[in-house]
Amino acid sequence: MRFNKGQFILFAACAVWVSLIALGLGLLWAYENRPGPSTTPPAQWPSDSRIDLATDRATLVIMTHPHCPCTRASIGELARLMAQAQGRVTAYALFLKPEGSYDDWEKTDLWQSAASIPGVNVVVDDGGAEARRFHAMTSGQILLYDAEGRLLFSGGITGSRGHSGDNAGLSAVVSLLNTGEAEAAETFAFGCPLFDTQSECRGSLDDGNKH
Amino acid sequence: MTEISTNLETREATGGRVAEIFNEHQQLVHRRTDRMFAGLMALQWLGGVAAALWVSPKAWAGASSQTHPHVWAALLLGSVISSLPIILAVTRPGHVTTRYTVAVGQMLMGALLIHLTGGRIETHFHVFGSLAFLSCYRDWRVLIPATIVVAADHFLRGVFWPQSVYGVLAASEWRWLEHAGWVLFEDTVLFIAIRHSIGEMWGIAERTAEIESLNEGLEAHVANRTAQLVAANRELEREVAERKLAEAELAEQRSFLRQVIDLNPSFVFAKDAEGRFTLVNRAIAEAYGTSVEGLLGKTDADFNSNREEVEWFRRDDLEVINTLKEKFIPEEVITDARGQVRWLQTIKRPILSPDGTANQVLGIATDITARKQAERALRQSEERFRQIAENIREVFWITEPRDKKLVYISPAYEEVWGRPFRSLSDVSSTWLDAIHPDDRARLIEAEVTVQSGGQYDLEYRIVRPDGEIRWVRDRAFPITNVSGEVYRVAGVIDDVTERKQALEQIKRSLHEKEVLLKEIHHRVKNNMQVITSLLNLQSKTIKDEQALSVFQDSQNRVKSMALIHETLYQSEDLSRINFAEYLQKLVAHVTRSYRIRPDAVRINVNVDDVSLPIDTAVPCGLIINELASNSLKYAFPAETQGEVNITFARADAQYVLRVSDTGVGLPDGFDPDKGKSLGMKLVRMLTGQLCGRLECRNGVGTTFEIKFPEDKEEVRA
Numbered sequence A: 001m002r003f004n005k006g007q008f009i010l011f012a013a014c015a016v017w018v019s020l021i022a023l024g025l026g027l028l029w030a031y032e033n034r035p036g037p038s039t040t041p042p043a044q045w046p047s048d049s050r051i052d053l054a055t056d057r058a059t060l061v062i063m064t065h066p067h068c069p070c071t072r073a074s075i076g077e078l079a080r081l082m083a084q085a086q087g088r089v090t091a092y093a094l095f096l097k098p099e100g101s102y103d104d105w106e107k108t109d110l111w112q113s114a115a116s117i118p119g120v121n122v123v124v125d126d127g128g129a130e131a132r133r134f135h136a137m138t139s140g141q142i143l144l145y146d147a148e149g150r151l152l153f154s155g156g157i158t159g160s161r162g163h164s165g166d167n168a169g170l171s172a173v174v175s176l177l178n179t180g181e182a183e184a185a186e187t188f189a190f191g192c193p194l195f196d197t198q199s200e201c202r203g204s205l206d207d208g209n210k211h
Numbered sequence B: 001m002t003e004i005s006t007n008l009e010t011r012e013a014t015g016g017r018v019a020e021i022f023n024e025h026q027q028l029v030h031r032r033t034d035r036m037f038a039g040l041m042a043l044q045w046l047g048g049v050a051a052a053l054w055v056s057p058k059a060w061a062g063a064s065s066q067t068h069p070h071v072w073a074a075l076l077l078g079s080v081i082s083s084l085p086i087i088l089a090v091t092r093p094g095h096v097t098t099r100y101t102v103a104v105g106q107m108l109m110g111a112l113l114i115h116l117t118g119g120r121i122e123t124h125f126h127v128f129g130s131l132a133f134l135s136c137y138r139d140w141r142v143l144i145p146a147t148i149v150v151a152a153d154h155f156l157r158g159v160f161w162p163q164s165v166y167g168v169l170a171a172s173e174w175r176w177l178e179h180a181g182w183v184l185f186e187d188t189v190l191f192i193a194i195r196h197s198i199g200e201m202w203g204i205a206e207r208t209a210e211i212e213s214l215n216e217g218l219e220a221h222v223a224n225r226t227a228q229l230v231a232a233n234r235e236l237e238r239e240v241a242e243r244k245l246a247e248a249e250l251a252e253q254r255s256f257l258r259q260v261i262d263l264n265p266s267f268v269f270a271k272d273a274e275g276r277f278t279l280v281n282r283a284i285a286e287a288y289g290t291s292v293e294g295l296l297g298k299t300d301a302d303f304n305s306n307r308e309e310v311e312w313f314r315r316d317d318l319e320v321i322n323t324l325k326e327k328f329i330p331e332e333v334i335t336d337a338r339g340q341v342r343w344l345q346t347i348k349r350p351i352l353s354p355d356g357t358a359n360q361v362l363g364i365a366t367d368i369t370a371r372k373q374a375e376r377a378l379r380q381s382e383e384r385f386r387q388i389a390e391n392i393r394e395v396f397w398i399t400e401p402r403d404k405k406l407v408y409i410s411p412a413y414e415e416v417w418g419r420p421f422r423s424l425s426d427v428s429s430t431w432l433d434a435i436h437p438d439d440r441a442r443l444i445e446a447e448v449t450v451q452s453g454g455q456y457d458l459e460y461r462i463v464r465p466d467g468e469i470r471w472v473r474d475r476a477f478p479i480t481n482v483s484g485e486v487y488r489v490a491g492v493i494d495d496v497t498e499r500k501q502a503l504e505q506i507k508r509s510l511h512e513k514e515v516l517l518k519e520i521h522h523r524v525k526n527n528m529q530v531i532t533s534l535l536n537l538q539s540k541t542i543k544d545e546q547a548l549s550v551f552q553d554s555q556n557r558v559k560s561m562a563l564i565h566e567t568l569y570q571s572e573d574l575s576r577i578n579f580a581e582y583l584q585k586l587v588a589h590v591t592r593s594y595r596i597r598p599d600a601v602r603i604n605v606n607v608d609d610v611s612l613p614i615d616t617a618v619p620c621g622l623i624i625n626e627l628a629s630n631s632l633k634y635a636f637p638a639e640t641q642g643e644v645n646i647t648f649a650r651a652d653a654q655y656v657l658r659v660s661d662t663g664v665g666l667p668d669g670f671d672p673d674k675g676k677s678l679g680m681k682l683v684r685m686l687t688g689q690l691c692g693r694l695e696c697r698n699g700v701g702t703t704f705e706i707k708f709p710e711d712k713e714e715v716r717a
Helices: A004-031 A071-085 A109-115 A128-135 A170-178 A199-211 B002-055 B070-093 B096-116 B123-136 B142-162 B175-263 B282-287 B307-325 B369-391 B414-417 B424-430 B438-453 B499-540 B545-570 B579-595 B614-634 B678-689 B712-716
Strands: A058-064 A087-096 A119-128 A140-143 A152-153 B058-061 B064-067 B267-272 B275-282 B326-336 B341-352 B358-367 B395-400 B404-408 B456-463 B469-480 B486-495 B574-580 B601-607 B611-613 B640-652 B654-661 B693-697 B701-709
Touching: A004 B096, A058 A071, A058 A109, A058 A128, A058 A170, A071 A087, A071 A109, A071 A170, A087 A109, A087 A128, A087 A199, A087 B574, A109 A119, A119 A128, A152 A170, A152 B545, A199 B601, B002 B096, B002 B123, B002 B175, B002 B267, B002 B545, B070 B096, B096 B123, B096 B142, B123 B142, B142 B654, B175 B611, B267 B341, B282 B341, B307 B326, B307 B341, B307 B358, B341 B369, B395 B414, B404 B424, B414 B438, B414 B486, B424 B693, B438 B456, B438 B486, B469 B499, B499 B545, B545 B574, B545 B579, B545 B614, B545 B678, B574 B579, B574 B614, B574 B693, B579 B640, B611 B614, B614 B654, B614 B701, B678 B693, B678 B701
Parallel strands: A058 A087, A087 A119, B601 B640
Antiparallel strands: A058 A140, A140 A152, B058 B064, B267 B275, B267 B358, B326 B341, B341 B358, B395 B404, B395 B486, B456 B469, B469 B486, B574 B611, B640 B654, B654 B701, B693 B701
């Protein structure tokens, strides 16, 4: 079977085309499945935290970068979680407000979405102080503490970056809240970095570890 | 039954056309859908970019941000996915590879959009919407690559990243089949719809083919009928054209025949049994003083006042009609409208009917009046010629050189030749014998000349039977026919014996007188020579220079006259003298007599070639002698050098004699009209004899000029 010139050009173009698409989709998949930097959160509720630990139920803290588009999926999953938790958890959405940012920088659609979830308390985290206290570096990271202040879960509640739907993190949190047990106590968090430099994060992390 | 058979035949005939129409329609749909997808995919790409910019414009890290990778993915990957389908849809619309590529690209674009929207379940509707759009191709096969892409995407992601596609963590490994099943469900629906649509397209194609077939049949029928009508119309036009052509030719022939018979100077006519003209030409109509139209239907009696002629014509006409025989009438007369009698030569012929009878007569009458008049004139001319030829003394003769035959010779032959006239052949046979033997050659040569077209005027001698010799003058000239050939030679012979004898007598007398005149001139010249010699002898005894000069002048004067007579008796013309010849002799004598050396005084003579009568030549010679002698003696003292110029010219009916020199000139106060010398007196006197006028100019030398008329007698009169 012999190809003429036109057919050969068409075949070559299709091959190049498929290759480029495969490469592009591969890069896209790689990006979406690359988790944010993970740290070890404090095993005990930080004492210097300005957030009050609920004593009669579990307390959930979600780190939120108000402008991170990936975190929109996490807020959506939080809404599902809160619906499934049925009052067994007190949730705090800490909205980062970097130093020097303009007023209401943090008041984005995510703020509105989070605020509209029943049982979720929206708190401004000025300068990321609370995030540092919890050693959090990625937007969308969830920290679940029991009434005694012990860390039950740490990680994300989306399967990938900005991707809604069932995922291990959400299932684990819901299971912990409902049964007290979960297959996993830690998952990857997918979202924007809360701090723009690695050194800053590292410094904060070091500080957190000291606590 | 016939109708069914016809329909089947039509279907069979249109089967190929149905497929052709269907394929054209399908190709049109494919091309149109390709173009639609080209636009749709471009819009999708822009929509994806817009969605990325709207949903996730930036990726943040603390307070800093950068363009979100989704934006780049939408921009770059979206453009890559859309590019090839758009290019193929634009450059190769309608090709199967184009729509397969479009199907794959459309599904990949759906996958990208699902990614960009974070896996929103709503975005998955793009897959089903795309399948619906792909069904616009009305080609169920394009659903196959689209479905494969969807299935492969779900299969691969279900294997490697299930929650990204199924939204659950632990989906069954066959879960992709559920999704693919729904896609296949839609494929099935679309397949059914496509089959229906294809069926409708086939129906449309069949109906279109049938309509075309019917139209073609109708058009063929109309074209056939039109062609038949056109052919019939052309045949009709051809027949009309042929008829017109035939009529035109007939009219042309009639016109031609009309012109022929009208141009014929003869009378052309046809008459019926009642004598009425049924055909006439212009000649007979004009003879009767009417027109062709005016003569038709009329009879001879209506125009000819001569009853006898009318009856004669009528009788001949009836004879021809009744006997059915042609009749030739060598001569007959007709009195025309002006009352003049014209001679006719007529032939009449019956015009036969198909049944062999005749009720008309056709006649052609040639007007021979001119010929009759010519014949009469010829007879009269011959009579006059005969009268002249038989009564004059000259001999007229005519020969035909080709046959060497004498055609005519007048009766004067007997008198001149002294021979009896027996016959022309007798005359011809004895003709050369009668010529003097010495003159025969000239005559024969002259006859050759005249036979070649020339003429001759010859005098020769004839010898009569009694031995008497007679001189005749024979003038002959050729007679040519219309082609210029000499067919006859005519001549006139005159007996010039007496005139010839008288002329010989005159010549002899003239010769005697000329001899006598020359002798006189000789004697005069000799006498003058004697006088000159006597004067010369006498002068030798004279010691006085003046007397000697007078003697010498007198000798020169006598010599100048003697030269006249000497020149005259030596010339052919005894009445006139060649003045140039005379003047050369005179100047030579004068020069010698005064012993003039040529290197001292040069005498130039310039004389026109003129001949002067003796009564003019003598005074002119004396004048020149006097003036030249005067210049040679007085103009150049002490042997000085110079020139003497003598010119004699004729202009404006008068002669101009000029004698000039380059000498010392005349003394102051000299008046030529009052000069006392013998020379000047002679010059004035001789000028008077010539009726001339003397002028004298004194400047550088002296110039005498005398003008006198050519004809002195006329001046004197």
